[in-house]
Amino acid sequence: MDKLHVVKIGGNVIENREALSDFLADFAALNEPKILVHGGGKEATQMAEKLGIEVELIEGRRVTDVQNLDIITMLYAGKLNKTIVAQLQALGCNSLGLSGADGNSILADKRPTEPIDFGFVGDLTKVNHSLFNLLLKEGFSPVCCALSHDGKGQLLNTNADTIAAALAAALSKYYEVHLNYCFEKNGVLKDLNDNTSVIPTMNETEYNALKTDGILHTGMLPKLHNCFAALKGGVQYVKIGSPKMLVETETCTQIIN
Amino acid sequence: MDKLHVVKIGGNVIENREALSDFLADFAALNEPKILVHGGGKEATQMAEKLGIEVELIEGRRVTDVQNLDIITMLYAGKLNKTIVAQLQALGCNSLGLSGADGNSILADKRPTEPIDFGFVGDLTKVNHSLFNLLLKEGFSPVCCALSHDGKGQLLNTNADTIAAALAAALSKYYEVHLNYCFEKNGVLKDLNDNTSVIPTMNETEYNALKTDGILHTGMLPKLHNCFAALKGGVQYVKIGSPKMLVETETCTQIIN
Numbered sequence: 001m002d003k004l005h006v007v008k009i010g011g012n013v014i015e016n017r018e019a020l021s022d023f024l025a026d027f028a029a030l031n032e033p034k035i036l037v038h039g040g041g042k043e044a045t046q047m048a049e050k051l052g053i054e055v056e057l058i059e060g061r062r063v064t065d066v067q068n069l070d071i072i073t074m075l076y077a078g079k080l081n082k083t084i085v086a087q088l089q090a091l092g093c094n095s096l097g098l099s100g101a102d103g104n105s106i107l108a109d110k111r112p113t114e115p116i117d118f119g120f121v122g123d124l125t126k127v128n129h130s131l132f133n134l135l136l137k138e139g140f141s142p143v144c145c146a147l148s149h150d151g152k153g154q155l156l157n158t159n160a161d162t163i164a165a166a167l168a169a170a171l172s173k174y175y176e177v178h179l180n181y182c183f184e185k186n187g188v189l190k191d192l193n194d195n196t197s198v199i200p201t202m203n204e205t206e207y208n209a210l211k212t213d214g215i216l217h218t219g220m221l222p223k224l225h226n227c228f229a230a231l232k233g234g235v236q237y238v239k240i241g242s243p244k245m246l247v248e249t250e251t252c253t254q255i256i257n
Numbered sequence: 258m259d260k261l262h263v264v265k266i267g268g269n270v271i272e273n274r275e276a277l278s279d280f281l282a283d284f285a286a287l288n289e290p291k292i293l294v295h296g297g298g299k300e301a302t303q304m305a306e307k308l309g310i311e312v313e314l315i316e317g318r319r320v321t322d323v324q325n326l327d328i329i330t331m332l333y334a335g336k337l338n339k340t341i342v343a344q345l346q347a348l349g350c351n352s353l354g355l356s357g358a359d360g361n362s363i364l365a366d367k368r369p370t371e372p373i374d375f376g377f378v379g380d381l382t383k384v385n386h387s388l389f390n391l392l393l394k395e396g397f398s399p400v401c402c403a404l405s406h407d408g409k410g411q412l413l414n415t416n417a418d419t420i421a422a423a424l425a426a427a428l429s430k431y432y433e434v435h436l437n438y439c440f441e442k443n444g445v446l447k448d449l450n451d452n453t454s455v456i457p458t459m460n461e462t463e464y465n466a467l468k469t470d471g472i473l474h475t476g477m478l479p480k481l482h483n484c485f486a487a488l489k490g491g492v493q494y495v496k497i498g499s500p501k502m503l504v505e506t507e508t509c510t511q512i513i514n
Contacts, residue, residue, distance in 0.1 A: 051307055070336055078335020079327055082404070082412055086358040090410035096360040101343040103353040103397060134395060140360060147339070153347035155339055 004136065004175035005034040005246075008164035011041025012184040013243055014080060023182070023243040024084065028091035030246065033136040033175065035167060036095070036143045038084060039160035040076050047071050064119040064157040072157050073099075076145040085143050095141045100148030101155060103131040106163060108148035108156050122148040122156025124163065127170035136175075165226040169233025177235045181223060182243040187253035188224070192217050198241075198251045204228050227255040261393065261432035262291040262503075265421035268298025269441040270500055271337060280439070280500040281341065285348035287503065290393040290432065292424060293352070293400045295341060296417035297333050304328050321376040321414040329414050330356075333402040342400050352398045357405030358412060360388040363420060365405035365413050379405040379413025381420065384427035393432075422483040426490025434492045438480060439500040444510035445481070449474050455498075455508045461485050484512040 007027060013019050027036060048055050048071055056063040064072065081097040088095035100106030100122075108122025135142050144167065146160040161181065168179040187198035202210075207224055210216045216224070227238045239245060241252025264284060270276050284293060305312045305328055313320040321329065338354040345352035357363030357379075365379030392399050401424065403417040418438065425436040444455035459467075464481055467473045473481070484495045496502060498509025 073339050074331035074335040076335075077339045078331040078333070082330050082334045082356050082358055085356070086406045086412050087410045089358050089361055089406060089408060094361055095358075097356070097358075099339050099342070099354070101339055101346050101352075101354075104346055104351055138391060149343045149346060151346060153344045155343050 001174070001176045003032040004171055004177050005030050005032060005180065006037065006164055006168040006171070006177055007034065007180045007182060007246065008037040008039075008160055009182045009243065010039045010160070010184075013182060014038060015041045015043070019243070020084075021087065024087050025091060026243060026247045028088055028093035034141050035132065035136075035171075036084070036088075036141065037146075037160050037164040037167065038076075038080060038143065039146050040072065040080065043080075044068070044071050044075050047075060058116050058118065061118065063117070064121050066120070069120045069155060069157060073147060073155055077147055081143060081145045088141065088143070093141050094139055095143045096135060097143045097145070099145055099155065100158065100163075104128050104149075104151070105131050105142075106144070106148040106158070106166070107151055108158055110150055110154065110156055120154065120156050122150065122158040124148060124158065124166045127166050129170045129174070132167070132171060133174055159222070161223050161226045165230040165233070165235075168230050168235045168238075172234035172236060176237075178237040179227075179230050179235050179239070180246060181227065181238075181240045182245070183223075183240070185242065186251050187241045188216065188220055190215060196251075199253050200251070201254045201256050203256050224255070231255060231257055258431070258433045260289040261428055261434050262287050262289060262437065263294065263421055263425040263428070263434055264291065264437045264439060264503065265294040265296075265417055266439050266500065267296045267417070267441075270439060271295060272298045272300070276500070277341075278344065281344050282348060283500060283504045285345055285350035291398050292389065292393075293341070293345075293398065294403075294417050294421040294424065295333075295337060295400070296403050297329065297337065300337075301325070301328050301332050304332060315373050315375065318375065320374070321378050323377070326377045326412060326414060330404060330412055334404055338400060338402045345398065345400070350398050351396055352400045353392060354400045354402070356402055356412065357415065357420075361385050361406075361408070362388050362399075363401070363405040363415070363423070364408055365415055367407055367411065367413060377411065377413050379407065379415040381405060381415065381423045384423050386427045386431070389424070389428060390431055416479070418480050418483045422487040422490070422492075425487050425492045425495075429491035429493060433494075435494045436484075436487050436492050436496070437503060438484065438495075438497045439502070440480075440497070442499065443508050444498045445473070445477055447472060453508075456510050457508070458511045458513050460513050481512070488512060488514055
């Protein structure tokens with residue numbers, strides 16, 4: 001099977017112009033077929049503040065009402081996605097930006113309003129692998145933002161880590177998929193304050209033990225959950241680390257079965 | 258040759274939720290391959306006001322500085338484009354939104370700063386007909402917003418009428434192209450206050466005579482200029498009228514050689 005890179009970058013890379021440029025140069029230089037998935041970052045919160053739109057948090061998680069969905073659509077599918085795509089084009093990478101509605105690429109159901117109503121948030125139901133296979137075969141690098149749709153006209157705010165995992169799993173039938181979660185650390189750390197304390201490999205048993213012992217930072221738990229979901233979905237390789245792991249022999253955490 | 262519809266809608270359709278839904282239902286119902294090109298509307302100006310960003314006009318035309326380009330990218334490529342795409346998906350039309358950077362679809366040069374510096378505004382240089390041919394052949398309906406790029410990383414604000422004309426011309430080698438400019442009137446009017454005074458057909462000689470006599474509203478001149486450019490570029494049919502001309506035998510103005 002041919003190799004396919006599915007690379008997810010988060011807010012920390014996106015918010016730093018220089019870090020983003022460095023990352024995009026490395027991404028563009030990958031010779032194999034590749035997909036980029038990006039989240040948003042703080043700009044959505046800043047924009048809501050500027051526009052006087054309230055950001056409601058329930059249990060520390062953001063509620064996506066109509067106005068916040070508009071902001072997310074403007075920033076994620078508009079400014080961020082198109083800035084990334086234009087920069088990749090300049091680097092010779094023929095990228096093509098997608099929300100989940102474009103080409104019916106990523107479908108979701110609106111999350112049930114019970115027990116907590118998070119508003120226009122999507123739980124993934126289907127990845128349109130035919131579209132991605134077509135685009136990849138034709139030499140395009142899809143750039144996916146963190147928006148899905150319900151097929152009934154509604155866009156839905158959707159976790160970018162989850163989109164990356166679902167995409168990687170759906171395409172693992174056709175490619176040897178290398179799923180890379182890039183973030184600000186060198187991998188999963190034993191000690192959050194020590195960037196050299198990277199755990200080199202982790203399987204689910206080890207993950208559960210570290211979780212039970214309270215060693216893992218709570219912010220890592222959903223990301224790791226997505227990593228194991230990807231592996232169970234058939235993804236061949238899953239890594240967490242800094243963006244530099246794409247091109248250099250950097251330390252990182254490999255998630256294994 | 259197969260028939261291809263290239264349909265341009267302007268701000269007046271986009272700003273009215275009901276008019277937009279009606280239009281999209283008609284567009285989705287077209288059986289032949291089709292491309293939608295959309296402009297922006299007043300929302301960009303409203304957003305600039307809300308964010309305290311100055312909108313500079315020179316000779317009545319808007320200057321696109323970095324901040325205004327961001328707003329246009331957020332609204333045109335983000336909110337408007339994705340709202341349209343999601344609605345078309347719900348109508349069974351497999352649409353795919355594009356800025357000019359996506360798939361390197363529409364290239365432009367930044368307009369020279371002399372005699373007037375309009376900022377990040379693009380003058381079209383190339384339409385990537387291979388991408389559009391591929392998407393159309395695969396059953397997708399591209400939805401293009403009014404943004405091109407220069408291939409060097411810069412997005413450029415670009416007139417949607419001009420994009421529609423250039424797209425139609427580039428594809429007229431492969432399709433029998435029907436280019437439809439939809440706006441709030443039933444066609445080109447002899448009397449702007451009388452919506453029944455539609456001029457049924459107009460060639461360039463007649464256009465020049467009407468222009469000289471001051472009968473045409475000045476707002477129509479750039480649109481008509483694009484119509485004649487499209488015809489000269491090989492487009493087989495060019496019409497100006499209300500969105501209803503797509504599906505009903507409405508009065509409209511047919512632009513002819």
